[in-house]
Amino acid sequence: MQANYMLEDPLSLDRIRSILTRLEDTIIFSLIERAQFAHNPKIYERGVFKELRDLNFCGSWLEWFLKETESFHAKARRYTSPDEYPFTADLPAPIIPPLKYPAILYPNTVNANPSILSFYTRSIVPRITMRASLALAGVKRSKGITGDDEYEDDGNYGSAATIDIEVLQAISKRVHYGKFVSESKFVQNPAAFIPHIQSGDIDALAALITKPEVERKLLQRLRKKATLYAQDFASDGEPLNNGSKGKIDVDGVVELYEHYIIPLTKEVEVEYLLQRLEGLSAEEIEKLAKR
């Protein structure tokens, strides 16, 4: 959570959207970092590393990195914050008492991390690392090394997984902010949502939370930002026009938002709404509807 979040209205939609906008920068920059390395598909497959099997760890290299990193962060109470969601379970307890956060969200069990991990490793990494893998193929071909697999593997398993975690955490935070967006929309007009929550009408809820104009502007802004951040600069700070395609595939970044991040945020928003009345009495719901 932002340090000043207690001072402002935590459910102001403008404030929440400004956090989503700031997270765009974090996501683009971390994708640029990941794109410097080859795909390294080996780090996403379970049981490949003998060294992990020797540690009795049966997950992938990335899963091992997640477990180790999140265990450490959990001790520093990272996951007691309402906008932080770990990818692994059975984490250690914080060694210092949790901060007291005001209860802004309605209690819920919505967690999109399994979907995030799956689309990131299966679709995003291969897409954004294509250039690094192709460059590596050029080097290996010139050295006379053959074999398609080798083109995708630069051996930087630690660096790649470290950045993967940064990207995953940033996407996770962004997607789960959908809960705050949803709560904000719900409290502005509970009566509009309540009948559809009660009938479990997912399409009607999705229609209520969807704002096409906000999405259109977001994608436009994202393309501009990604184009700018992908630009290479000469030592004097002038943009380099050397025919290089830049540090990242801009279309890939826009597609990531269009096809995964925004739809998943909307899914989180709808799932959150579906749980929004759980445990409330008929009288409490009626009172809410009249607000």
Ligand SMILES: O=C(O)C(=O)C[C@]1(C(=O)O)C=C[C@@H](O)C=C1
């Ligand atoms: O800003 C909102 O109102 C949101 O719900 C967030 C978001 C997004 O993921 O960026 C999702 C759905 C809307 O159609 C517009 C944008």
